Amino acid sequence: MKKKIHRYLNIAIAAVWMINGLYCKVLNGVPRHQQIVARILGADHAAMLTRTIGWLEVLMAAWVLSNVKSRWCALTQILLVATMNIIEFLLVPDLLLFGRINIVVAAFFIFIIYWNQFRFYGAKTIS
Incomplete structure (x- = not known):
């Protein structure tokens, strides 16, 4: 049971990365992400850097x-x-979905x- 819950949580965590990476940034489904990159790293290459x-x-x-x-x-x-999130909190809180509460x-x-x-899954040493 413990292993199954760990697996489901891994899928949920991976889904967060996949949605934010593929949909929000690569496919530009949420243009605000490119605006954040432009403001922090510069507008010249923001589209490429965001992708x-x-x-x-x-x-x-x-x-x-x-x-x-x-x-x-x-x-x-x-x-x-x-x-x-610390960088965004300090430099672009106005572009974050929940502002400074995003942290x-x-x-x-x-x-x-x-x-x-x-x-949950086990406090083994890092390997």
Whole structure:
């Protein structure tokens, strides 16, 4: 049962990466993402950078689903989500879906990743 819940949570986590990467960024389903990239990294290459970030998020979804080096994957996700959201919180809060409250949503996502990998599924050493 525990393994099944862990798998379902992995699918949900991967879905977040896939939706944000493929739909929001690669397919430009949410243009606000490109505006965020333009404001932080510059408008000249914002479209290309946004698509690149989107494809990297798609790869993150694949990594989550692969269960390869899952603890390293979880740590990478936590660091990326924290870093991205702190930068956005400081530089572009007006472009975020929930403004500065977005940091709370990010913290919840980080908690789910952490809990799923290190508390719920097992607190083994990183391998």
